[in-house]
Amino acid sequence: MSLHRPETLDDALSLMGGGAAVALGGGTDLYPALRDGVPPSEMVDLTRVAGLRGITRDGSGWRIGAATSWTQVARAELPPLFDGLGAAAREVGSVQIQNAGTVAGNLCNASPAADGVPALLALDASVELATGTGTRVLPLAQFITGPRATELAPGEIVTAVLIPDVAGSGAFLKLGARRYLVISIAMVSAVVAVEAGRIASARIAVGACSPVARRLEGLESLLAGCGAGAAEPVILGYDYPELSPIDDVRARAGYRREAVATLVARAVALAVEKEASHVA
Numbered sequence: 001m002s003l004h005r006p007e008t009l010d011d012a013l014s015l016m017g018g019g020a021a022v023a024l025g026g027g028t029d030l031y032p033a034l035r036d037g038v039p040p041s042e043m044v045d046l047t048r049v050a051g052l053r054g055i056t057r058d059g060s061g062w063r064i065g066a067a068t069s070w071t072q073v074a075r076a077e078l079p080p081l082f083d084g085l086g087a088a089a090r091e092v093g094s095v096q097i098q099n100a101g102t103v104a105g106n107l108c109n110a111s112p113a114a115d116g117v118p119a120l121l122a123l124d125a126s127v128e129l130a131t132g133t134g135t136r137v138l139p140l141a142q143f144i145t146g147p148r149a150t151e152l153a154p155g156e157i158v159t160a161v162l163i164p165d166v167a168g169s170g171a172f173l174k175l176g177a178r179r180y181l182v183i184s185i186a187m188v189s190a191v192v193a194v195e196a197g198r199i200a201s202a203r204i205a206v207g208a209c210s211p212v213a214r215r216l217e218g219l220e221s222l223l224a225g226c227g228a229g230a231a232e233p234v235i236l237g238y239d240y241p242e243l244s245p246i247d248d249v250r251a252r253a254g255y256r257r258e259a260v261a262t263l264v265a266r267a268v269a270l271a272v273e274k275e276a277s278h279v280a
Helices: 009-016 030-036 070-075 080-089 095-100 103-109 116-122 217-223 231-237 253-279
Strands: 002-004 022-024 042-045 055-058 061-065 126-131 134-139 144-146 157-164 169-175 186-195 198-207
Touching: 009 042, 009 126, 009 157, 070 080, 070 095, 070 103, 080 116, 080 169, 080 186, 080 253, 103 116, 103 157, 116 169, 116 186, 116 198, 169 253, 186 253, 198 217, 198 253, 217 231, 231 253
Parallel strands: 002 042, 022 042
Antiparallel strands: 055 061, 061 157, 126 134, 126 157, 169 186, 186 198
C-alpha cells in the first residue's frame, strides 16, 4: 500500500484522479474498517493540504474545512447558531478521537449514528466537492444517501462544509446507554430563531432513528409562529413520519420513537432559552 501526503489541493486531486486511491482524514473510521478487509492500494492523506482546515466566515456564510478536527470545532469561538454543532463535537468519541477525527470524515463514513450529521443538517449545511475538473456543491441531505453510502464520486474529495449565516441558536442532545463514549440510541439537534416571543423558524434533525439522519420538516412548519413557551405540546403530539426507527442491540424501535419526542422538546426548549439569553 502506498501512502501519499500532498500539501496542495491540486496534488491531492491528481493523486485521487484515477479513482483507485482512498482519501484519508483522521483515520478514526477508516483504520478500524481495515481489520476486516483488504487495504486499498493507495491512500491520500488530506490533513496536510493547505486550506482544508479551519473555520472562516465570508459574506454568504461560514466555511468549515473538510480536514477540520472536532476538537477545533469544539474550541472555536462561534455564534450561538453553532452551539448545537459545538455540543455534538464534544460527543464524537473520546478526546483522542476528537483530536484526530475530521468533519468530512464523519460525513463520508455515513453512519446513521454519526454525531455530527444532525447538527449540520439543522444548520442547513451543504457539502463542497472537488475533482480535477471542477467543484460542485450538494445539500448535506442529498449527499448522504444511506448507511455508509454517499454521492461522493470516484476521485472526488470533500473540500468543505458550507453553512448559511442566519439568525438562531442551536442545541444538541444525545441519548445512549451510558453518559460518555457511546453510540447513540437517538440524538437531536435544533436551531431556533425567536422574534417577539414567537418561533420565527426552527430546523430540527434526528439521528440514529432512520437509515440516514433526517430533518423534521413537518414539525418545523408546525412550530413556525408558535409561542416560544408553547412548543412542547406541539412537539409531543407530532407523529414523526420522517423517522423509521428499528430494533437493535441498543434499543427497541418503540423506545426510540418515544425518546425522540422528549429529546426534541428539550432541544427546542434549550435553543429557545439560549435565544432569550442572547437577546437579553
